[in-house]
Amino acid sequence: MxxxxxxxxxxxxxxxxxxxxxxxxxxxxxxxxxxxxxxxxxxxxxxxxxxxxxxxxxxxxxxxxxxxxxxxxxxxxxxxxxxxxxxxxxxxxxxxxxxxxxxxxxxxxxxxxxLHLHQNLFSLMQPEGEGGTWHGTLDARTHAPESNARFITYQLSLAPWRLTLPDRELCWNGRKLLDGPADAPTPIAFNSLPPPAVPVVTDLDIERITSLRAVALAAKTCLVCPMARHATQTVFGEGQTTARMMFVGEQPGDKEDLAGRPFVGPAGQLFDRALEEAGIRREDAYVTNTVKHFKFQRRGTRRIHEKAGRDEIRACAPWLAAERRLIRPHVLVMLGATAASALLGRTVTIGRERSRPIGLEDGTTGLVTVHPSFLLRQPDEASRTREYERFVADLRLAASHLAPTDA
Known part of the structure; x- marks a missing residue:
């Protein structure tokens, strides 16, 4: 041979x-x-x-x-x-x-x-000067630092950083990953690296990340709950980082799982139509879900939505909390009982709490309404029309709680 x-x-x-x-x-x-x-x-x-x-x-x-x-x-x-x-x-x-x-x-x-790098990053890396760059020194015997470059980059909120190693320097300049002799490092493609021995999200202090993009990139690597291993991909939120309205649903569906975007399936199309009628531009809002992966049961070639459980909601809670912390919306619309229960920290019955502004602990105005998929499940045209009009009215009510300068 x-x-x-x-x-x-x-x-x-x-x-x-x-x-x-x-x-x-x-x-x-x-x-x-x-x-x-x-x-x-x-x-x-x-x-x-x-x-x-x-x-x-x-x-x-x-x-x-x-x-x-x-x-x-x-x-x-x-x-x-x-x-x-x-x-x-x-x-x-x-x-x-x-x-x-x-x-x-x-x-x-x-x-x-x-593990040492994950658990000691903020003692290994220190801010350098006033330019937002971090620098650290690590006595590494392997190429584990390179494979953990994503962890470092996300944890430091995409800020530039340099890690001095015994025979080389690894750095992220804000655009490229560079590795090699300090005087002549070469670009290294992230997608060429071996998957890290310890998952990116292990020991990740999400509360210390100040970049929404860094949170979203980290969430794409998340395999904390079993559901994540069956879904096609993480479906993170999308929208303006300065959005004053935030909409939270339960979880992505089949279409969202394939597209990698929230609210793009039949319920999402109905949601877009309702937003337009309520005078809300989707591009001005932030739209996300309580759970970031599609949970389903297979029936032949079809994937049938299965309600997210307590474990999935708990596993995804840090991602949702980070979105809320970084977006800082003035109005938070909870679409369905799962989203409302997760965000309010108690069991929510839609019939009792719908269409009633709720003052939240961070100063946000919350409002509970149905999930758009509820409208699709109505048995007849009259019911669909009635519930759709009520849903649009809820969206208008939510928008009315924006300050005049935010509207």
């Missing part, structure tokens, strides 16, 4: 390693027939193989994460070890016991350094 040379963009290039592994392991290329090397600054790597002639395969999440952890390590043969782990799974053989032991030991070191 001819020898294959795979050139990676940098010493922890997980993206190219994965693309090459998908091709080579799919063709059962043995480990000793591959050489893994890192490109030099004056010779960029060629495109990775397409994998068109390889048999597809699936790898358990835990196995792929172990491979990613190994690639973050300092082992000189880490790419070959990680490849051998995947190949063994593809051809249904046991990995070499000595190699497996080395990989687990390396992964433990990577995990320990990741």
């Amino acid at each position: 001819p020898h294959t040379v795979i050139t990676l963009a940098h010493p922890f290039d997980f993206a190219r390693w994965r693309a090459a592994t998908r091709d080579l392991a799919g063709r059962h290329v043995p480990t000793d027939a591959i050489t893994w090397q890192v490109a030099t600054p004056d010779a960029p790597p060629p495109p990775p193989p397409s994998g068109e002639n390889s048999a597809p395969f699936r790898i358990p999440r835990e196995t792929m994460q172990l491979a990613a952890d190994v690639i973050q390590s300092a082992l000189p043969d880490r790419f070959a070890l990680a490849y051998g782990l995947i190949l063994a799974h593809v051809i249904d053989s046991a990995p070499d016991a000595a190699d497996l032991a080395r990989m687990h030991e390396a992964a433990e070191t990577v995990r320990a350094e990741s």
Whole structure:
């Protein structure tokens, strides 16, 4: 079998390693027939193989994460070890016991350094000067700092930062991630990094994040509750950061899960129509949900909405609290009992509390109304018309509580 040379963009290039592994392991290329090397600054790597002639395969999440952890390590043969782990799974053989032991030991070191960075970030990093830049020093033995660059960036609210490491400097200049010698760092693509050994949201102090965009980016990585592993993606809120009206529903539906945006399905289209009739421009408001992932049951090819439970609401509460803290709306409209109960901290019956302004502890005026999906469930046209008009009246009532300068 001819020898294959795979050139990676940098010493922890997980993206190219994965693309090459998908091709080579799919063709059962043995480990000793591959050489893994890192490109030099004056010779960029060629495109990775397409994998068109390889048999597809699936790898358990835990196995792929172990491979990613190994690639973050300092082992000189880490790419070959990680490849051998995947190949063994593809051809249904046991990995070499000595190699497996080395990989687990390396992964433990990577995990320990990741946890140390997460739990001590604000003692490691300090504000530098008056420009909003942070700087810190870390005695890292692995490439865990690079894989935790997202955590650092989100936790520091997207502000520029520099982390001095024993043989290199890792920094975020507000636009790009740079890594390498302090006098000649090179750009590193976030999407080329191995997934961190510790999830981004672990130990993330959401209350200290001052950028809504940073919160939204962090939420996209969230896998706290099981529901997140089945949904297509996180559906975060959207709208103006200066919005004076905030609308909160229960959770994204099927259309929202696929689009990655809140209130774009049938209920969302009805909501948009009602907003327009009430004289409220959606682009001037902030629209979100209590729960950020779609919870559903499969019935054949269909995905049927399932009501969010207490655990999902609790898991998503920090994200909703951050949206509310950073938006600071004057009027908070709770669409449905789930949103109202979560935000008011008690069981809410729509019939008792609908259309009644509520003074909230932060000075916001709250108002409870139905969720737009309630209108779609009405049994006949007369009921739909009546409930729709009442919903529009609730939206007008909410808008009336904006100060004249905010209207």
